[in-house]
Amino acid sequence: MTALLEVxxxxxxxxxxVAVHDVSFTLEAGEILGLIGPNGAGKTTLISLVSGTLAPSEGEVLFQGETITKIPAYRRARLGIGRTFQIMRPFPGLSVLDNVAVGALFGRGGGQPKLAMAREQARACLDFVGLGRFVDQRADELGGPGRKRLELAKALAMQPKVLLCDEVMAGLNHVEIEEVIDVIRKVRDQGISVLVIEHVIKAIKSLSDRLLVLHHGEKIADGVPAEVLENATVVEAYLGKRRT
Ligand SMILES: Nc1ncnc2c1ncn2[C@@H]1O[C@H](COP(=O)(O)OP(=O)(O)O)[C@@H](O)[C@H]1O
Ligand SMILES: [Mg+2]
Structure with missing residues (x-):
């Protein structure tokens, strides 16, 4: 069977x-794939190669069995590759609703061309991520946790087949992390495959079907989360010393 996404x-x-070095992996349909690694390991760079924000120096990206390596980011979004950004960039002067409506306008299949319909779609996505009460606020009035959810809602409004999440739980408290985990599970239950970059090991362990570890730009592990987290090379990469 062809993987939904393949690098x-x-x-x-x-x-x-060399931010990413000779990394290969697949994302299967309906899968939640976790991506971890110390700061600077190349995680954000790797998903930028998938979303098209960056071009690879070497190698290929395939989506639904076809190469998309040379396809620009906006067209990859139309094909169904959605992402969130670690450095959040809302349109500050626009309402929360319209920030998400932008996603709906430029999403899969060319998006929803009518603004009223795009706003409807945006409202549903904001309800989905738990921001329904904030639709009329300006995006820059949202706090950090709200902006994380806004990133998710924007990406979901594009109706992606694959959602790439770059540290959407960073800076959240335990309760907020649990809520975001629930949202990501619901996303998968809708048939969307998810790649999640995350530092909170407990969260990523419970959420991921499979776990990929990057270190100095190289893939050092790829497998069942519980096993990967026991892997001596992985432990060493995280603790920065050899276990005795
Ligand atoms: N646009 C860029 N220009 C130069 N170096 C970059 C750029 N983006 C990332 N890097 C470098 O590439 C390495 C990997 O970065 P990044 O992918 O952001 O890591 P991570 O997301 O795992 O923390 C780091 O050393 C970072 O400084
Ligand atoms: Mg990063």
């Missing part, structure tokens, strides 16, 4: 620095 031998260099 083959992807490398990305920035001047002298």
């Amino acid at each position: 083959r031998h992807a490398t990305r260099r920035f001047a002298g620095l």
Whole structure:
């Protein structure tokens, strides 16, 4: 069976620095794939290669069995690749509703061309992520946790087949993390495959079907979460020392 998404031998260099080195992985339909690794490991760079925000120096990205390596980001979004950004960039002067309506206007299949319909779609996504009460506020009036949810709602309004989440739980408290975990599970239950970058190990362990670990741009583990987290190389990468 063809994977929904496949990255083959992807490398990305920035001047002298190799941010991602020869990384291959697949994301299957209906799967939640966790992606972890220390700061600077190349996680954000890797999902940027998938969303098209960055081009790989080498390697290929395939979606539904076809190469998309040369396809620009806005067209990948139309194909069904949605993402959130670690550095959140809401349109500050627009309402929460219209921030998400923008996602609906430019989403899968060319999006929802009518503004009124896009707003309807946006409202449903905001309810889905628990921001229904804030639709009329300006986006810059939302606090950190609200902005994380706004990122999710924007990406969901594009009606993606694959959702790439870059640290949507960072800075949240335990209760908020549990709520976001529930949202991501509901997303998967709608048939959307999810790739989640996350630092909170407990959260990623309970959420992921499979776990991928990056370290210095290289994939050092890929497998069942409980086993991967016991892996000596992974423990060493996180603790920065060899276990005795
Ligand atoms: N646009 C860029 N230009 C130069 N270096 C970058 C750029 N983006 C990321 N890097 C570098 O690539 C490495 C991986 O970064 P990143 O993918 O953001 O890691 P992570 O998300 O795992 O923390 C880091 O050393 C970072 O400084
Ligand atoms: Mg990052």
